[in-house]
Amino acid sequence: MRKSLIAGCLASLFTGSFSFGQELYVPRDVKKAYENETRSESGKPGKNYWQNSAKYKIDLQVNPPSRTVKGSEEIIYTNNSPNTLNSLNFKLILNNHKPGAARLGQASEDYMTNGIEIDSYSENGTKKEWNSKNDGTNKMIKLDTPLQPGESVSLSIDWHFDVSKQSGREGAILENTFFLAYFYPRVAVYDDYMGWDTMTFFGMQEFYNDFNDYEISVNVPEDFIVWSTGDLLNAEEVLQKKYAKKLEKSMQSDEVIRIATPEDLQKKEITQDGNNTWKWKVSNITDVAIAISNEYNWDAASVVVDSTSNRRVSVQAAYDNVSEDFHEMVNYGQHALNWFSHHYPGIAYPYSKSTLVRGHGDMEYPMMVNDNSHGEPELARFVAEHEIAHTYFPFYMGTNETRFGFMDEGWATTLEHLIGIEDLGEENAIESFKGFRVQRWISDDNMEQDVPIITPSNILSGPVYRNNSYGKAALGYLALKDMLGDELFKKALQGYMDRWNGKHPIPWDFFYSINDISGKDLNWFWDSWYFEPNHIDFEIKKVTQNDNSVEVLVANIGGMPAPFDVKLTFADGSSKNIHQKSTIWENAEDEFSIQIKTDKEVEAVTLEGGIWMDATPENNTWKK
Template sequence: MFAIADHYVWQASSLVVDPTTKRRTRVDAAYNPKHKDFEEVVQFNRKTVEAMSYTFPKWPFPYSHETVFDGLDQMEYPMMVNDNPVSTRDDAITLTDHEVFHTMFPFYMGTNETKYGWMDEGWATIGEWIISGIIKPGFQDEYGVEPYARGSAQEFDVPITTLSTLQNGSAFFLNSYPKPALGYLYIKDLLGDELFTKALHTYIQNWHGKHPMPYDFFYSMNAGAGQNLNWFWQRWFFDDGYPDLAITGVNKTDAGYNVVVAAKGTKPVPVDLAVTFADGKTEIVHRTVAVWQTSNTVTVPVATKQPIAKVTLGSTYVPDKHKADNVWESK
């Protein structure tokens, strides 16, 4: 892939991507100076390559350069991105880091994005979610989460592992972007950053450039984590179902309260509770998807001497099909 212009600005920089070998990667942007949103793109590119090397997936950027070209599309290529101008700084951030992240998935790994879009776009989506907040601290990019909540349990909501060539429209979007990204995010949450990184590196080390299939990913993650995660892979990637949690009770105890949460859907999602007390203070309580491995209800103890005024269930990266039962208020 190449691009030519006789009137573009070219900005270039470089950074050390491998602290062991001191290997550097050149990052650059070539753009029409009329497109002001591109003025920061070289920095967004640089910060993305840096984050990929040192934070997520924490693997030294594997190539000698990465170029973002001001073009007519939103498309990734090996070591080059062809991006059209966008209207906001946030859009420029998310578009840049998403497309640059594809350098690892599918290109470095060599996955078949035509058949398994979730092994390609799903990783670029979680990369976008994580790295956008690094480029712009405090920014929460929630691309695709609410569309999945609305689209889940509809006729087009087929399992992620359905061949991408058999999908189109909403099915392809949900199964290639938000659904697999959420699955990766939930396993990261379950394992913790250190063990997740070890598991992901096992997959990358064993399979980069070898065109891994879906089962190569699942088995590598299990081996790297030293855990059998098949219960989650089965329910999130292979089965039908939808995400739907509900607060079914808030009961007084000697130590405070027990908040009872039920899984009305079969897709395991984290439990995030915002507990507001009578004095106006709020406590955030989190449980990983592990609570749903063997049960469809979970009791969350809240130690307090204050009466609870309100409990709200849910957070940015937890889609929920029916939200009406996600709030409990004291009578």
């Protein structure tokens, strides 16, 4: 660490130009992106930045309780890269259900299916062979005609798959209630620094998707209601008038409207007669998910997310009547959308709707959430808030969550804590965050826990993946907020989001953007928090009482530049808290001497980190 500090100073001496004191580790593929000017060292997208995109027209036929889903899609995929593409890589995530699939964990018999079976495939109208037998979660198909820069290819695919009996992120929740995710063959991301995303899906990774346009239609039997990502185009065609009216009314209503109650479901007069084809449309979005049921309640209301334009967003919930917490879910959703839009990140919710579905996923999708039912209302609200926070990261921001989980789970965890302070009060929110997000990491001295956060998430598993992506990363973002102050932190965060929303930022785009927008060289902080095998551990080495001051010598044993309070207890029984921001560690890596003015006699000194829990709190107190 010291070595690179000196190297950085020497570099600026020789070039005579402004250079950051400390260089961050930059992998070779990212350096190449700087050379190609697709990205830049200011953190802005480079002048040659590009990304590919596609238009999907997807038709599904679902006929519960049969778990077989038939799909057909037309894809127009456009190559915006400067390279000729000889092949296309398809993502077939549901092949993780195949018996021989590579998986991180044990899978039950109820999880097994035959995966996605391709019935027909054509390129620019020409049929081609596609044998699904040995397909994994990626399938590279050589194109008959290479796809030149700026050109598009049109693809037609028919497929079928069985919804898994076991419901998690997707699957059959009840006999007649399905949650569909990853349900269509999707062209993988081809990006400017790694090329094709060929990462195998092991059951844990989440999203890395292009921004696409979707038209979706789902054909279901009478009485089935369908919820999906996107705007419902034909409510009056699929719903009976009374119910279409209720849905329409909810779009302007703060109050929750019970569109379909158990009584309504019993009467079977909600949908139009016969099979219905529900249709949606949505643009510039990274994925779609769908829920189908003839036994779920349906609630809806809306909430203003933009006070200037008064734009309202629909909030809907679909759930079985026994899930008590879901009766309140629309209220939780309204609260989350309102708070995230107006406070942190302080950007109006970017979509027209959020639908919360009772399933078993605790999993976010664009405009959709698949959550478990939780006995405790506070826990139900907490999980809903976390999943809705993902709207911004990874969906609005298009981050590669499969590789850099901390760019998305870390922010969802940060936002979850900030809204938690509003919900629970600061003290309770801190205790809850410590227990849920920090304790298991900081109390575990296994070396795996020290693996730096920047390590690609796809090569991690278990607690290390979780701690690196969620708690450790969020503590860094919250330390940044503490260090910059609310105003500058928000300006820098929103500036980064403004630069990169709808694109594919990587960690260096984030770090350099925050440096650039805040006008501060924070590489020392990024390096210690995100690139080094550090943890939080301070120790009081020495306390010296002088006439008008007290000097507290603190050693940073763990290496993370976390903030903390110094609590002085005086002989007269009074006490005083002095906050120390991360900044104290900018130039003092190992030890820092804190000078505090006081005439009083000090009896005891304690370092208190709050959410920034210390690995060995026993050496954080000095007593006279």
